[in-house]
Amino acid sequence: MNPAGLSAEAVSIMLSVFVLAALTATMMLWMYATRLPAMRRAGLDPQAAAHTADLRGKLPDSAERVADNYNHLTEAPTVFYAVALGIVVLGAADPVHVACAWTFVGLRVAHSLVQATINLVALRFMLFTLSWVALIIIIARAMITGLAP
Template identity: 45%
Template sequence: MSSPILAPAAVLIAWSMVMWGWLLVTRIGSFKAAGVDLKTAKKGARGVDLEAVLPPEVMWKSHNYNHLMEQPTLFYAVVMILALAGFGDGLNAQLAWAYTVLRIAHSLWQATINTVPVRFLLFLLSSLCLIALSLHAVMATV
């Protein structure tokens, strides 16, 4: 099965892996400077409380990666519903691309500058795309 709406979902998945790599490289580089030794780090569910140890600029990447594991999971489900229902082209594909581009812009903003008003606007706009896609998925399946 091939549907145009699958491409933006695949791109957002790939972007999530880019963010994972970025947070990994940034964190590992910051561990030494913060005096975190992974060999002797406290055992437990959370291990070292990195929020208290690493600079905020380092943690922003981790926060964003976590965000990419939250709302976008709904996006992937909606994309699959629309693709399977045969409504993965036209406006729905455009909305999916808009969602993906806005989420990537949100990631870049949060990982580098991280001012809340712009972050919120990017989140709001992407959420509106997801709401529209969700409504279209309902209409396509009822």
């Protein structure tokens, strides 16, 4: 059902937004599931996390990686959210935007999994860079569409 009368492409882009938001929520839950027990094991009072930078080096790497990834999901993906919504509002959603949106989301999922588990920096960097390539294509095409008469 599509009560807003959106095109199939616009709906697909909105679904990619929701999937990325769900990834962020999942990483937040994973962060709590790893950070809180790690703080207890380390004997740290919750007040020690008043400034999360103060926790650096006091928790196991596995807990820090998940928290770092959660923070990363509040950076570049916010640009994706804004641009994706703009594309839908402008009525500019098309198959290329859809493909790039899902590519961006898929690469961010892969980036999160790599960072939170094996944390191979070269692989993370490649996934990060490729996700930005997809996002830059979306941005450039959106600007062209928005500026076209």
